[in-house]
Amino acid sequence: MRISVSSSFPILRGLGRWAVLAAGLMAAATSIVASSPSPALAGAAPGTTLVVGSSFIIRSIDPGRTVETTSNMINHATYDSLVTFEGEDLKTAKPSLAAEWKISEDGRTYTFKLRPNVKFPSGNPLTSADFKWSFERVKNLKSNPAFYLDPVQEIQTPDPLTLVLKLNAPNPALLAILSSPSLGAIDSKLVAQKGGVSGPEAKSSDKAESFLNNQSAGTGAFILSSYVPEQEVVLVRNPNHWRAAPAVDRIVIRNITEPATQKLQIQRGDIDIATALGQDQLASLRNVPNVSTRSSPAATTFYVLMNNNPDVGHAFSNPKVQEAVRYALDYDGILTIAGTGASRLAGVIPTGFPGALDPRTAFKTDREKSKALLKEAGLGDVKGQITYGSDQVIWGVQMAVLAQKIQADLAAVGIQLSLNGLPRATALQSYRDAKNQVGVWSWAADFPDGSNFFVYIPGRTVGKRAGWPEDASPAAKELAELARKAESEVDDAKRAALMQRIDKRIVEVGPYAPLFQPAVPVAFRSNVKGVTFHSVWGLDFYSISK
């Protein structure tokens, strides 16, 4: 899961007479210095500038070290990968720096033909050696994106325009993985001079991060011009780019952490695109003149976790109680909190991926059945605690509001939950340590493939956090086996069928209640065209015009 959170203060509502008082307090004084918003005066940059409001989630913009939401968006503009996905599509990989590719019959060898005559901004030509160097660096830095290359056993470069990847086992998700901005081609000659290391010693001897945080070294349509942490990222057009020139010359991405401020700025036209709004702000922007809104489905699942380990989960480790929770939740009400564009989930794989279940087959609220199941469980009063990040807002959805809704829904069938809202890092720690009795969390895809969500399988990342090891039960063991089979199944139809079976089984026997798939709230000035928000890298600046 990428770290896709932002903190926010509650949103103000209802101004009333307090506004008049506050206005009186400040009116006289403000008018002393502030006359009118200053127009772009002398010193303004020439050409078309696109100003984007964002809530920065950037740990680094060195592709070898980052998978965060904002850095993915920047790196998608400054680096090109072998393949890519168009717009918001999650299904069909399209050529990018690889003009074409071939997959061997056994699914273990991928041969990519690189596009000829592509140059880095430094003038160095792009070759397969750059990809080999970049991939090895990602792998050996042992940082956030290193896991992407786990399936790759060997990288060969038979000639400057041919790249061969040999895999440990067939992996149909490979093309989706390779689209990641973290796996873009880095100008290896330049970056090696600046301290970049790709060998096994990279994790301690690579010194290129500060260079790459100030200057990009990719073939993308834009070049990183400046990065001031927590303030601003400026990108400028790459004159050496291999496709036609992008429509905008300069992109200024500003860190505006408060969603209400972003809303006011898009309303006034001071920013062109707002990407960190709350769901309620998007609703109120819908009727504002000259502002367009968009809700782009995100490859993320929101779910309730019930710990299957009796020592942690207590009553919630009982399968009957888990099922009772699934029937007790008021999914329509929860969808209202999730906002426009959000959709129900029948399983844990978001719709849009092959293998996802039809949302119409999702659990329906049935409180009577829920009560009956609780009775069957025979545990008397069911009490517990729900843990969540109290300051966490994911794609405009406030986790605190969601937790309160779950508390109220379960109270309706007699389950008493107390709220355990913690600061993000603390809540996350308890979740990662498998210490949540009940929790409400989300998982975001790191690459556009349904197999991302195998984390819910017993014994895997989320499975472990839910106290659900592979040997928990025969059903758990069977699920783990099925997942391994699906991962190496090269036939698309068979793979989709297997994934569907797995997804269905997870919600039947797993300690989860899938809630919804969210939609990213985006607002933009109506003169801005081509705005799409991809689940992995967000805005594609190349296709945006103004």
Add this chain to the structure above:
Amino acid sequence: MNLLGYIARRLLLLGPMLVGITLFSFLLSHAVPADPVTANLGEQAAADPEAVAAFRQAWGLDRPLHQQYLIYLWNLARGDFGTSISTKQAVVLDLRQRFPATVEVAIVAMAISLIVGVPLGILSAVKRDSLVDQVTRVLSLVGVSVPVFWLGLVALLVFYARLGWAPSPGRLSAGIIPPTFVTGFLLIDSLREWRMDAAVDALQHLALPAFVLSSYTLGMITRITRGSLLETLGEDYVRTARAKGAPNLTVIVRHAARNGLIPVVTMVGLSFGRLLSGAVVTESVFAWPGLGLYAFRSATSLDFPAIMGVGIVIATIYILVNLLVDIAYGLLDPRIRVG
């Protein structure tokens, strides 16, 4: 001289106090039941023991706690505040970039509080129970009690979104190229280069956040001035001054206000720290890239070197401002002698 000796002693005390502050912030931030690995590594990397080990080694988190602290102190003694885990820049550089932004607002906010608050408080005391007094009392109460974050958003809504008097949040308009970073204070840096466009723009951007930030201090200073002055206006020496026929203004300014302002000076010292820490919320609402946002982000991502750096800077300022306040006492009231 007595005063100089006093200042020297107070400055010498700064050292041990700062060590105490580093120890306190170090222990406090390590007492948080969360691991920097959790806050800084993605889900996949955090599940990979090799990635976790590489992270711990890179940031020295694999050493015992006391060693980590001693290494920090040793580096600090040589002026090295370490590198921020989040920004990957030297903490000194981070602080240097953000500190002026926060101090700029804090100073303007303090100036507003004093320039508006003191006369208003005096007026209110002199015209006790008049309409002016009533309005002032209500307004100062509002200033003290209204949450800054709410006030900030309302101010933006009214003056920026509706009326269009205030410019967009941030320190400069998007079209203005910032002046070369010398002091970091945009106003000074712009004027150094005779960039009037940037100077005017910076001043306009400063106005609203400074007013919002000043709301509490302004209210407090008005109330304290009023209360204190009411007390001194009833003193014998004020009556004496009036009896000897001194003009009303002279009585108020020279006799009553000079004594009545001593509590206000204390308030200034205490409030300055509050202005710096209150900046977290104001900076968030106004997208102001200052120390407040940096502190908040550092704390939430358990960026230890950054947390310690912010702690040291804020504590030093707090101590220095209070030292100035103590010195100011002596100048205002000859009965109080420092030393």
